[in-house]
């Protein structure tokens with residue numbers, strides 16, 4: 335079997351390189367010529383641990399190639415994976431399906447023989463059935479299109495590992511032969527007894543957004559308790575540990591802090607609400623509004639803490655450590671850290687920022703911040719330091735060394751990762767989220 339992977343961003347590039355690693359011949363397709371040129375040279379245009387090595391290896395072996403030509407993909411591959419973006423529509427909550435529609439139409443038109451199209455992008459429920467009809471209507475005479483939806487659950491930062499060792503595989507389709515083909519594609523994981531859930535289109539689409547909605551809810555749940563412990567006293571980390579020992583609850587995704595961001599959780603909970611409203615179920619997912627609002631209030635809270643610490647923001651010197659939406663990523667889509675940095679700047683502060691991987695992406699979105707080459711440069715002369723993305727190099731900072739560089743020893747731990755006692759012993763004023771100051 336030969337594959338094309340259409341859309342070579344975070345998801346598509348990972349899927350393409352991982353499939354090549356498993357021995358398949360893969361052609362990556364994108365409309366972005368620059369991205370295709372870079373990938374063809376074996377250069378990954380974003381940060382993802384472990385992926386550059388796979389990319390270089392399989393570009394060199396010839397098993398992995400890239401193109402902007404759908405005609406080439408239609409001729410080459412037996413299975414086409416759709417991995418294009420489904421961002422939030424401008425000014426609305428719903429998902430923008432124009433990229434998915436365009437790529438499905440284009441590959442269906444280009445297919446020169448019976449073929450299987452497999453959607454991996456995250457889409458509103460009902461899309462797969464519609465896209466299946468669209469694909470067949472665009473196909474050449476005599477070409478039969480099989481269709482399946484196979485949502486992806488990988489995390490950025492662990493994308494290769496999650497692709498090669500998924501927790502489960504979900505396939506929604508109405509075609510037995512699609513199920514058989516996908517069992518063969520994923521034989522490597524099935525050999526390790528990875529659960530393979532074969533279901534209808536709607537369940538598969540909903541499993542994906544249900545998983546992300548659950549994760550977002552878990553984070554906002556603990557962050558709502560943060561608001562309480564910040565008011566009455568208590569320690570949110572101890573609370574999270576204590577409830578997390580209950581196996582029915584589990585400790586993961588109970589890290590309180592500045593909240594969730596990224597290209598997925600925020601847009602997916604909004605798109606889910608928008609879709610169920612379209613279906614006439616206006617109140618069903620209303621709680622996700624609250625999940626979103628709790629999450630955004632955490633950013634307000636950090637800005638408030640800084641303002642309180644400095645007695646106003648105008649002219650203050652602020653160092654923001656971390657702008658990626660999470661560590662081990664250069665992704666700043668809907669990043670809480672970058673949002674906070676931008677708001678402090680807009681309130682009159684002089685903002686130095688440093689992220690080990692995301693400076694470049696951040697400066698495209700927010701060019702007016704002072705981007706620094708190291709955390710030591712960023713904290714020089716600062717009135718307050720904010721730790722907003724928990725990269726190891728920030729968690730491991732020595733309070734004495736950092737203290738020798740700043741103007742005032744004040745730090746806001748927006749991710750609850752510092753040893754507060756050690757920092758306070760070094761004369762720092764430490765403010766955290768989820769503990770009373």
Ligand SMILES: NC(=O)C1=CN([C@@H]2O[C@H](COP(=O)(O)OP(=O)(O)OC[C@H]3O[C@@H](n4cnc5c(N)ncnc54)[C@H](O)[C@@H]3O)[C@@H](O)[C@H]2O)C=CC1
Nearest residue numbers: 341342343344345364365366418419420433437455456486
């Ligand atoms: N980033 C992640 O960790 C995960 C993303 N997803 C989902 O996967 C989808 C893609 O997400 P990302 O990879 O993060 O997005 P991305 O923005 O990094 O990549 C999307 C790519 O699609 C390309 N594209 C757009 N229209 C195209 C077309 N007509 N033909 C060919 N290529 C086209 C773009 O140029 C871009 O390179 C989204 O639905 C997302 O929700 C799902 C699981 C994990």
Ligand SMILES: O=C(O)[C@H]1O[C@H](OP(=O)(O)OP(=O)(O)OC[C@H]2O[C@@H](n3ccc(=O)[nH]c3=O)[C@H](O)[C@@H]2O)[C@H](O)[C@@H](O)[C@@H]1O
Nearest residue numbers: 486487488489490553587588589593594595596598659660
């Ligand atoms: O649909 C997607 O694209 C992906 O979205 C998330 O993956 P990702 O966005 O890479 O990152 P997460 O590790 O889920 O973190 C999301 C955000 O939540 C925040 N977070 C996470 C955990 C936690 O306890 N607290 C917390 O604030 C992180 O800092 C980050 O901003 C899901 O975890 C993946 O399973 C899913 O495939």
